[in-house]
Amino acid sequence: MDDNRPLLAPDAVWEEDWFALETLDADTLAIGEPLYFQCNWSYLISDGDHSLLFDTGCGQVPISPVVNRHRRAGLKVLPSHMHYDHLGGIGAFDPVIIADLPVLRACVDGEVLVPTEDLFLGTKHGLAVPRISVTEWVKPQSWIDVGTRRLQVLHTPGHSPDSISLWEPARKRLFAADFLYRGALYAQVPGASLRAYYASCQMLLELLPGDAAIFGAHGQPDAQGRSMAPELGMSDLADLAAMLERLVTSPPAEAGEFKVNARMNLAYSPERP
Numbered sequence: 001m002d003d004n005r006p007l008l009a010p011d012a013v014w015e016e017d018w019f020a021l022e023t024l025d026a027d028t029l030a031i032g033e034p035l036y037f038q039c040n041w042s043y044l045i046s047d048g049d050h051s052l053l054f055d056t057g058c059g060q061v062p063i064s065p066v067v068n069r070h071r072r073a074g075l076k077v078l079p080s081h082m083h084y085d086h087l088g089g090i091g092a093f094d095p096v097i098i099a100d101l102p103v104l105r106a107c108v109d110g111e112v113l114v115p116t117e118d119l120f121l122g123t124k125h126g127l128a129v130p131r132i133s134v135t136e137w138v139k140p141q142s143w144i145d146v147g148t149r150r151l152q153v154l155h156t157p158g159h160s161p162d163s164i165s166l167w168e169p170a171r172k173r174l175f176a177a178d179f180l181y182r183g184a185l186y187a188q189v190p191g192a193s194l195r196a197y198y199a200s201c202q203m204l205l206e207l208l209p210g211d212a213a214i215f216g217a218h219g220q221p222d223a224q225g226r227s228m229a230p231e232l233g234m235s236d237l238a239d240l241a242a243m244l245e246r247l248v249t250s251p252p253a254e255a256g257e258f259k260v261n262a263r264m265n266l267a268y269s270p271e272r273p
């Protein structure tokens, strides 16, 4: 196993022969899946006796043993959006917080959220649609308390209509999930919208300070082949906004992948204006 495993950042360790655990600070753990083709990263945010898990991994290997090893007494789970590769282990957790968005409320059947295939995208990969028992709805712009830490829920559509990000002003960190990460950003999938993506970029550029760090939910290895939590910065956000503005203003006729900068590409389709 060891021979096939990719290199990790110097301060990261393997667990369960699948997860890469990287300590962002004493209370913030990035949980990566470098062996999964999409190199997912979930985040365990803790303080005092409380933890918040932002995304539950791709599900190929259950994430709950790792989370239970490192969580505090009170754990809440919040998915960034309904794509299949972020909900993998969600059935193992309770309570589950869901962003209070009309597109998600429309998926509620009784007390249970069942995402549409356009939101889930996993059926064609042979995955069963999850049935999520919603414990609590959290409105965009509102705050989630994790001990003394406060994180603001921001609706950041573009990659998908239900995408949210978490902003923590005290540590100047944005957990942006699939909105911004290292690799190819998807603006071509069902539910994606270039105009929404651009508007979300503009909102974040106005809200966040210039030295904010942005942690995404996927991270292709760096130039040295090392897997690490995908940290980007405000200049990356500005580069993405500039690319989106170009594509919104003069949309190319053909689908394709455009280079945003050395760390990101953007997959584009004229069908997702």
Ligand SMILES: [Zn+2]
Pocket (backbone or CB within 6 Å): 081, 083, 159, 160, 178
């Ligand atoms: Zn996604």
